[in-house]
Amino acid sequence: AKPSKIDTVVLLYSGGLDTSVMVKYIQEEYGADVVTLTLDLGQPGVDLEKTKQKALDIGAEDAYVIDAKQEFAEDFIAKSIKANGLYQGEYPLSTAIARYVVCEKVVEIADEVDADAVAHGATGKGNDQVRFEAGILSLDPDIKLLAPVREWSMTRDKELEYAEKHGIPVEASEELPYSTDENLWGKSSECGPLEDPSNEPPEEVFEFVTYPENAPEEPEYVEIEFEAGVPKGLNGEELPLHQLIEELNSLAGKHGVGIIDMMEDRVVGLKSREVYECPAAVTLIEAHQELEKFVSTKHENQFKQSVDQKWAEYAYNGLWFDPVLDHLEGFIDSMNKNVSGTVELKLYKGSVQVTGRKSEEALYDHDLASYEEGETFNQEASPGFIQ
Numbered sequence: 001a002k003p004s005k006i007d008t009v010v011l012l013y014s015g016g017l018d019t020s021v022m023v024k025y026i027q028e029e030y031g032a033d034v035v036t037l038t039l040d041l042g043q044p045g046v047d048l049e050k051t052k053q054k055a056l057d058i059g060a061e062d063a064y065v066i067d068a069k070q071e072f073a074e075d076f077i078a079k080s081i082k083a084n085g086l087y088q089g090e091y092p093l094s095t096a097i098a099r100y101v102v103c104e105k106v107v108e109i110a111d112e113v114d115a116d117a118v119a120h121g122a123t124g125k126g127n128d129q130v131r132f133e134a135g136i137l138s139l140d141p142d143i144k145l146l147a148p149v150r151e152w153s154m155t156r157d158k159e160l161e162y163a164e165k166h167g168i169p170v171e172a173s174e175e176l177p178y179s180t181d182e183n184l185w186g187k188s189s190e191c192g193p194l195e196d197p198s199n200e201p202p203e204e205v206f207e208f209v210t211y212p213e214n215a216p217e218e219p220e221y222v223e224i225e226f227e228a229g230v231p232k233g234l235n236g237e238e239l240p241l242h243q244l245i246e247e248l249n250s251l252a253g254k255h256g257v258g259i260i261d262m263m264e265d266r267v268v269g270l271k272s273r274e275v276y277e278c279p280a281a282v283t284l285i286e287a288h289q290e291l292e293k294f295v296s297t298k299h300e301n302q303f304k305q306s307v308d309q310k311w312a313e314y315a316y317n318g319l320w321f322d323p324v325l326d327h328l329e330g331f332i333d334s335m336n337k338n339v340s341g342t343v344e345l346k347l348y349k350g351s352v353q354v355t356g357r358k359s360e361e362a363l364y365d366h367d368l369a370s371y372e373e374g375e376t377f378n379q380e381a382s383p384g385f386i387q
Protein backbone atom coordinates (compact mmCIF):
# COMPACT_ATOMS: atom_id res chain seq x y z
CA ALA A 1 0.00 0.00 0.00
CA LYS A 2 1.24 3.47 -0.85
CA PRO A 3 1.69 5.90 2.01
CA SER A 4 -0.83 8.70 1.68
CA LYS A 5 -0.10 12.36 0.93
CA ILE A 6 3.59 12.91 0.58
CA ASP A 7 4.79 16.41 -0.18
CA THR A 8 8.55 16.11 -0.30
CA VAL A 9 10.75 13.09 -0.77
CA VAL A 10 14.49 12.93 -0.31
CA LEU A 11 15.74 10.44 -2.87
CA LEU A 12 19.04 8.65 -2.38
CA TYR A 13 20.46 9.38 -5.77
CA SER A 14 23.41 7.64 -7.41
CA GLY A 15 22.93 9.11 -10.86
CA GLY A 16 22.38 5.65 -12.34
CA LEU A 17 19.41 4.40 -14.33
CA ASP A 18 17.15 3.25 -11.45
CA THR A 19 17.40 6.35 -9.34
CA SER A 20 17.23 8.66 -12.37
CA VAL A 21 14.00 7.03 -13.49
CA MET A 22 12.85 7.34 -9.89
CA VAL A 23 13.03 11.14 -9.90
CA LYS A 24 10.27 11.22 -12.51
CA TYR A 25 8.43 8.21 -11.18
CA ILE A 26 8.00 9.71 -7.72
CA GLN A 27 6.81 12.99 -9.19
CA GLU A 28 4.27 11.19 -11.37
CA GLU A 29 3.06 8.51 -8.94
CA TYR A 30 3.09 10.46 -5.71
CA GLY A 31 2.77 14.01 -6.95
CA ALA A 32 5.61 14.84 -4.59
CA ASP A 33 8.62 17.14 -4.89
CA VAL A 34 11.90 15.31 -5.13
CA VAL A 35 15.12 16.46 -3.49
CA THR A 36 18.08 14.23 -4.29
CA LEU A 37 20.99 13.36 -2.03
CA THR A 38 24.27 11.95 -3.32
CA LEU A 39 27.20 11.22 -1.04
CA ASP A 40 30.80 11.25 -2.06
CA LEU A 41 32.10 8.09 -0.40
CA GLY A 42 35.14 7.86 -2.61
CA GLN A 43 33.54 6.09 -5.56
CA PRO A 44 36.30 6.43 -8.16
CA GLY A 45 35.90 8.16 -11.48
CA VAL A 46 32.52 9.70 -10.71
CA ASP A 47 31.92 13.39 -11.32
CA LEU A 48 29.44 14.35 -8.63
CA GLU A 49 28.86 17.82 -10.07
CA LYS A 50 27.57 16.08 -13.18
CA THR A 51 25.42 13.81 -11.04
CA LYS A 52 23.93 16.83 -9.34
CA GLN A 53 23.25 18.54 -12.65
CA LYS A 54 21.65 15.37 -14.00
CA ALA A 55 19.21 15.27 -11.07
CA LEU A 56 18.28 18.90 -11.62
CA ASP A 57 17.91 18.38 -15.38
CA ILE A 58 15.53 15.48 -14.81
CA GLY A 59 13.44 17.70 -12.60
CA ALA A 60 14.59 17.45 -9.00
CA GLU A 61 13.60 20.42 -6.88
CA ASP A 62 17.03 20.50 -5.34
CA ALA A 63 20.10 18.25 -5.41
CA TYR A 64 22.48 17.81 -2.51
CA VAL A 65 25.99 16.44 -2.89
CA ILE A 66 27.92 15.85 0.32
CA ASP A 67 31.53 14.80 0.69
CA ALA A 68 31.40 12.19 3.45
CA LYS A 69 34.69 10.43 2.73
CA GLN A 70 36.43 11.45 5.91
CA GLU A 71 33.46 10.59 8.10
CA PHE A 72 33.01 7.28 6.34
CA ALA A 73 36.65 6.40 6.96
CA GLU A 74 36.93 7.62 10.53
CA ASP A 75 33.56 6.62 11.96
CA PHE A 76 32.72 3.52 9.98
CA ILE A 77 35.72 1.95 8.25
CA ALA A 78 37.96 2.42 11.29
CA LYS A 79 35.49 0.44 13.40
CA SER A 80 35.41 -2.28 10.82
CA ILE A 81 39.20 -2.53 10.73
CA LYS A 82 39.33 -2.85 14.51
CA ALA A 83 36.73 -5.63 14.25
CA ASN A 84 38.53 -7.29 11.31
CA GLY A 85 35.13 -6.88 9.68
CA LEU A 86 34.66 -9.72 7.21
CA TYR A 87 31.20 -11.19 6.63
CA GLN A 88 31.35 -14.96 6.32
CA GLY A 89 35.09 -14.64 6.73
CA GLU A 90 35.58 -12.96 3.36
CA TYR A 91 33.52 -9.90 2.47
CA PRO A 92 34.89 -6.63 3.94
CA LEU A 93 31.37 -5.15 4.23
CA SER A 94 32.23 -2.34 1.83
CA THR A 95 28.68 -1.76 0.62
CA ALA A 96 27.11 -2.65 3.95
CA ILE A 97 28.79 -0.10 6.21
CA ALA A 98 28.53 2.66 3.59
CA ARG A 99 24.73 2.37 3.78
CA TYR A 100 24.74 3.53 7.38
CA VAL A 101 26.59 6.75 6.58
CA VAL A 102 23.86 7.35 4.06
CA CYS A 103 21.18 6.70 6.72
CA GLU A 104 22.71 9.31 9.02
CA LYS A 105 23.03 11.94 6.29
CA VAL A 106 19.62 11.43 4.74
CA VAL A 107 17.87 11.80 8.08
CA GLU A 108 19.71 15.10 8.55
CA ILE A 109 18.76 16.36 5.09
CA ALA A 110 15.15 15.17 5.38
CA ASP A 111 14.89 17.19 8.55
CA GLU A 112 16.52 20.21 6.92
CA VAL A 113 14.18 20.28 3.91
CA ASP A 114 11.18 19.18 5.95
CA ALA A 115 10.60 16.05 3.89
CA ASP A 116 8.05 13.48 4.92
CA ALA A 117 9.63 10.54 3.11
CA VAL A 118 12.91 9.03 1.99
CA ALA A 119 13.19 6.96 -1.19
CA HIS A 120 15.95 4.53 -2.09
CA GLY A 121 16.78 2.44 -5.14
CA ALA A 122 17.38 -0.91 -3.48
CA THR A 123 15.48 -3.98 -4.66
CA GLY A 124 13.24 -6.29 -2.66
CA LYS A 125 15.70 -9.16 -2.90
CA GLY A 126 18.78 -7.61 -1.40
CA ASN A 127 20.32 -6.52 1.86
CA ASP A 128 20.42 -2.83 1.15
CA GLN A 129 16.66 -2.34 1.58
CA VAL A 130 17.04 -3.77 5.08
CA ARG A 131 20.04 -1.58 5.93
CA PHE A 132 18.47 1.61 4.60
CA GLU A 133 15.07 1.08 6.12
CA ALA A 134 16.06 -0.40 9.48
CA GLY A 135 18.81 2.22 9.76
CA ILE A 136 16.65 5.21 8.85
CA LEU A 137 13.77 4.09 11.07
CA SER A 138 16.16 3.63 13.99
CA LEU A 139 17.15 7.28 13.60
CA ASP A 140 13.69 8.64 12.73
CA PRO A 141 10.79 6.28 13.41
CA ASP A 142 8.23 8.68 11.89
CA ILE A 143 9.67 9.07 8.43
CA LYS A 144 7.94 7.30 5.53
CA LEU A 145 9.96 5.08 3.26
CA LEU A 146 9.57 4.53 -0.46
CA ALA A 147 11.23 1.71 -2.35
CA PRO A 148 9.97 2.22 -5.91
CA VAL A 149 11.97 -0.71 -7.32
CA ARG A 150 9.94 -3.04 -5.12
CA GLU A 151 6.64 -1.73 -6.46
CA TRP A 152 7.08 -0.58 -10.03
CA SER A 153 7.61 -4.00 -11.65
CA MET A 154 9.58 -2.57 -14.57
CA THR A 155 12.12 -4.77 -16.31
CA ARG A 156 15.38 -3.23 -17.38
CA ASP A 157 14.05 -2.76 -20.89
CA LYS A 158 10.91 -1.06 -19.61
CA GLU A 159 13.09 1.25 -17.54
CA LEU A 160 15.18 2.12 -20.57
CA GLU A 161 11.95 2.88 -22.44
CA TYR A 162 10.70 5.02 -19.55
CA ALA A 163 14.01 6.88 -19.54
CA GLU A 164 13.83 7.48 -23.29
CA LYS A 165 10.24 8.72 -23.05
CA HIS A 166 11.11 11.19 -20.29
CA GLY A 167 14.39 12.36 -21.78
CA ILE A 168 16.47 10.81 -19.02
CA PRO A 169 20.03 10.27 -20.27
CA VAL A 170 21.52 6.76 -20.01
CA GLU A 171 25.30 6.33 -19.65
CA ALA A 172 27.23 3.87 -21.77
CA SER A 173 28.41 2.01 -18.65
CA GLU A 174 24.78 1.28 -17.84
CA GLU A 175 24.53 -0.83 -20.96
CA LEU A 176 26.69 -3.42 -19.14
CA PRO A 177 24.66 -6.16 -17.47
CA TYR A 178 26.22 -5.73 -14.02
CA SER A 179 24.77 -4.25 -10.89
CA THR A 180 27.55 -2.51 -9.01
CA ASP A 181 28.17 -0.42 -5.95
CA GLU A 182 31.43 1.23 -5.08
CA ASN A 183 33.15 3.42 -2.54
CA LEU A 184 36.50 3.85 -0.80
CA TRP A 185 36.28 0.46 0.87
CA GLY A 186 35.59 -1.51 -2.30
CA LYS A 187 33.40 -2.39 -5.22
CA SER A 188 30.62 -5.00 -5.41
CA SER A 189 29.47 -6.55 -8.67
CA GLU A 190 26.49 -8.80 -9.27
CA CYS A 191 24.21 -9.90 -12.13
CA GLY A 192 24.80 -10.69 -15.79
CA PRO A 193 27.24 -13.56 -16.34
CA LEU A 194 28.11 -13.51 -12.62
CA GLU A 195 24.75 -15.08 -11.84
CA ASP A 196 26.14 -18.39 -13.05
CA PRO A 197 28.39 -19.40 -10.16
CA SER A 198 30.38 -21.68 -12.45
CA ASN A 199 31.57 -18.77 -14.64
CA GLU A 200 34.87 -17.06 -13.90
CA PRO A 201 34.21 -13.30 -13.68
CA PRO A 202 35.09 -11.66 -17.00
CA GLU A 203 37.92 -9.15 -16.91
CA GLU A 204 35.56 -6.27 -17.77
CA VAL A 205 34.11 -6.57 -14.24
CA PHE A 206 37.31 -5.35 -12.64
CA GLU A 207 37.87 -1.68 -12.09
CA PHE A 208 39.80 -1.30 -8.81
CA VAL A 209 42.04 -4.29 -9.37
CA THR A 210 44.41 -5.27 -12.16
CA TYR A 211 43.80 -8.82 -13.26
CA PRO A 212 46.58 -10.72 -11.40
CA GLU A 213 47.94 -12.14 -14.67
CA ASN A 214 48.59 -8.59 -15.87
CA ALA A 215 50.04 -7.33 -12.59
CA PRO A 216 53.74 -6.33 -12.41
CA GLU A 217 56.33 -9.12 -12.45
CA GLU A 218 58.11 -7.60 -9.44
CA PRO A 219 56.62 -7.71 -5.95
CA GLU A 220 56.17 -4.49 -4.01
CA TYR A 221 56.37 -4.01 -0.25
CA VAL A 222 54.14 -1.71 1.75
CA GLU A 223 54.44 -0.74 5.36
CA ILE A 224 51.35 0.16 7.38
CA GLU A 225 51.61 1.91 10.69
CA PHE A 226 48.83 1.39 13.23
CA GLU A 227 47.93 3.32 16.35
CA ALA A 228 45.36 1.73 18.68
CA GLY A 229 44.11 -0.46 15.87
CA VAL A 230 43.70 2.28 13.27
CA PRO A 231 46.03 2.76 10.28
CA LYS A 232 47.90 6.06 10.59
CA GLY A 233 50.69 5.83 8.08
CA LEU A 234 51.62 4.28 4.76
CA ASN A 235 55.28 3.71 3.86
CA GLY A 236 56.39 6.11 6.55
CA GLU A 237 54.02 8.89 5.59
CA GLU A 238 51.30 9.91 8.01
CA LEU A 239 47.93 10.22 6.26
CA PRO A 240 44.27 10.76 7.12
CA LEU A 241 42.55 7.40 6.88
CA HIS A 242 40.51 8.12 3.76
CA GLN A 243 43.62 9.20 1.88
CA LEU A 244 45.62 6.25 3.11
CA ILE A 245 42.89 3.96 1.82
CA GLU A 246 42.78 5.71 -1.55
CA GLU A 247 46.54 5.33 -1.98
CA LEU A 248 46.53 1.75 -0.84
CA ASN A 249 43.67 0.93 -3.20
CA SER A 250 45.80 1.95 -6.13
CA LEU A 251 49.00 0.31 -4.80
CA ALA A 252 47.46 -3.03 -3.89
CA GLY A 253 44.99 -2.90 -6.78
CA LYS A 254 47.87 -2.55 -9.21
CA HIS A 255 49.22 -5.86 -7.90
CA GLY A 256 45.93 -7.66 -8.33
CA VAL A 257 45.20 -7.80 -4.61
CA GLY A 258 41.65 -7.77 -3.26
CA ILE A 259 39.53 -9.88 -5.59
CA ILE A 260 36.91 -11.86 -3.69
CA ASP A 261 34.61 -14.24 -5.52
CA MET A 262 32.21 -15.83 -3.10
CA MET A 263 28.85 -17.41 -2.45
CA GLU A 264 27.11 -15.20 0.06
CA ASP A 265 24.07 -15.69 2.27
CA ARG A 266 21.85 -12.65 2.21
CA VAL A 267 19.62 -11.39 5.00
CA VAL A 268 16.48 -12.37 3.10
CA GLY A 269 17.67 -15.96 2.84
CA LEU A 270 18.87 -15.96 -0.75
CA LYS A 271 22.25 -17.27 -1.72
CA SER A 272 24.02 -15.08 -4.20
CA ARG A 273 27.29 -15.05 -6.08
CA GLU A 274 29.21 -11.88 -5.38
CA VAL A 275 32.39 -10.47 -6.80
CA TYR A 276 34.26 -7.83 -4.83
CA GLU A 277 37.33 -5.73 -5.41
CA CYS A 278 38.65 -4.50 -2.09
CA PRO A 279 42.43 -3.99 -2.34
CA ALA A 280 42.91 -1.65 0.61
CA ALA A 281 40.38 -3.47 2.79
CA VAL A 282 41.95 -6.88 2.28
CA THR A 283 45.45 -5.50 2.90
CA LEU A 284 44.55 -3.49 5.99
CA ILE A 285 42.52 -6.22 7.64
CA GLU A 286 45.28 -8.74 7.01
CA ALA A 287 47.80 -6.35 8.56
CA HIS A 288 45.58 -5.49 11.49
CA GLN A 289 44.78 -9.07 12.28
CA GLU A 290 48.45 -9.97 12.33
CA LEU A 291 49.39 -7.07 14.57
CA GLU A 292 46.59 -7.98 16.94
CA LYS A 293 47.95 -11.51 17.24
CA PHE A 294 51.39 -10.08 17.96
CA VAL A 295 50.35 -7.87 20.88
CA SER A 296 47.48 -9.77 22.50
CA THR A 297 47.36 -12.94 24.54
CA LYS A 298 46.25 -16.29 23.18
CA HIS A 299 42.98 -16.04 25.09
CA GLU A 300 42.27 -12.48 24.00
CA ASN A 301 42.86 -13.48 20.40
CA GLN A 302 40.65 -16.54 20.61
CA PHE A 303 37.79 -14.72 22.24
CA LYS A 304 37.98 -11.79 19.87
CA GLN A 305 37.38 -14.01 16.85
CA SER A 306 33.88 -14.76 18.03
CA VAL A 307 33.20 -11.11 18.88
CA ASP A 308 34.46 -10.02 15.45
CA GLN A 309 32.30 -12.56 13.72
CA LYS A 310 29.20 -11.36 15.55
CA TRP A 311 30.11 -7.75 14.83
CA ALA A 312 30.33 -8.49 11.10
CA GLU A 313 27.00 -10.31 11.09
CA TYR A 314 25.18 -7.43 12.76
CA ALA A 315 26.84 -4.88 10.49
CA TYR A 316 25.86 -6.96 7.47
CA ASN A 317 22.31 -7.60 8.62
CA GLY A 318 21.19 -3.98 8.94
CA LEU A 319 21.71 -3.64 12.68
CA TRP A 320 24.32 -0.88 12.79
CA PHE A 321 22.22 1.24 15.11
CA ASP A 322 21.33 -1.57 17.49
CA PRO A 323 23.06 -0.93 20.83
CA VAL A 324 24.43 -4.46 20.77
CA LEU A 325 27.13 -3.18 18.41
CA ASP A 326 28.18 -0.55 20.95
CA HIS A 327 28.64 -3.26 23.53
CA LEU A 328 30.72 -5.40 21.20
CA GLU A 329 32.76 -2.32 20.33
CA GLY A 330 33.47 -1.83 24.02
CA PHE A 331 35.40 -5.09 23.95
CA ILE A 332 36.88 -4.44 20.53
CA ASP A 333 38.17 -0.98 21.49
CA SER A 334 39.58 -2.25 24.71
CA MET A 335 41.59 -4.87 22.88
CA ASN A 336 42.73 -2.41 20.26
CA LYS A 337 44.35 -0.06 22.78
CA ASN A 338 47.56 -2.03 22.37
CA VAL A 339 47.36 -2.60 18.64
CA SER A 340 50.11 -0.17 17.67
CA GLY A 341 53.12 -0.81 15.51
CA THR A 342 54.00 -1.45 11.91
CA VAL A 343 53.29 -4.30 9.56
CA GLU A 344 55.12 -4.89 6.31
CA LEU A 345 53.34 -6.73 3.53
CA LYS A 346 54.36 -8.03 0.15
CA LEU A 347 52.01 -7.48 -2.77
CA TYR A 348 52.50 -9.79 -5.67
CA LYS A 349 50.19 -10.94 -8.46
CA GLY A 350 47.00 -11.12 -6.46
CA SER A 351 48.49 -12.14 -3.14
CA VAL A 352 49.17 -10.14 -0.05
CA GLN A 353 51.47 -11.62 2.51
CA VAL A 354 52.66 -10.27 5.84
CA THR A 355 56.46 -10.23 5.82
CA GLY A 356 57.25 -8.25 8.95
CA ARG A 357 55.80 -6.88 12.16
CA LYS A 358 57.17 -4.52 14.80
CA SER A 359 55.54 -3.26 17.96
CA GLU A 360 56.51 -1.84 21.33
CA GLU A 361 53.49 -3.70 22.68
CA ALA A 362 54.49 -7.12 21.35
CA LEU A 363 54.10 -10.00 23.77
CA TYR A 364 56.51 -12.05 21.74
CA ASP A 365 59.71 -12.69 23.65
CA HIS A 366 62.63 -13.65 21.50
CA ASP A 367 64.66 -15.14 24.32
CA LEU A 368 61.77 -17.34 25.42
CA ALA A 369 60.88 -18.51 21.93
CA SER A 370 64.36 -18.91 20.53
CA TYR A 371 66.05 -22.22 19.82
CA GLU A 372 69.39 -20.43 19.74
CA GLU A 373 71.89 -20.00 22.52
CA GLY A 374 70.69 -17.78 25.36
CA GLU A 375 67.14 -19.10 25.41
CA THR A 376 65.39 -18.64 28.75
CA PHE A 377 62.41 -21.00 28.53
CA ASN A 378 62.82 -23.71 31.16
CA GLN A 379 62.29 -26.88 29.14
CA GLU A 380 62.69 -28.95 32.30
CA ALA A 381 59.29 -27.60 33.39
CA SER A 382 57.45 -29.10 30.40
CA PRO A 383 57.15 -32.73 31.50
CA GLY A 384 55.29 -31.75 34.67
CA PHE A 385 52.89 -29.54 32.67
CA ILE A 386 52.18 -32.37 30.23
CA GLN A 387 51.70 -35.00 32.99
Ligand code: ARG
Pocket residue numbers: 093094095096127128179180181188189190264274
Ligand atom coordinates in the same frame (compact mmCIF):
# COMPACT_ATOMS: atom_id res chain seq x y z
N1 ARG B 1 26.02 -8.29 -1.42
C1 ARG B 1 26.64 -7.08 -1.01
C2 ARG B 1 26.05 -6.59 0.27
O1 ARG B 1 24.96 -6.95 0.58
C3 ARG B 1 26.69 -6.04 -2.09
C4 ARG B 1 25.42 -5.46 -2.56
C5 ARG B 1 25.78 -4.40 -3.54
N2 ARG B 1 24.78 -3.91 -4.38
C6 ARG B 1 24.89 -3.93 -5.72
N3 ARG B 1 24.05 -3.25 -6.42
N4 ARG B 1 25.83 -4.60 -6.32
O2 ARG B 1 26.63 -5.84 0.98
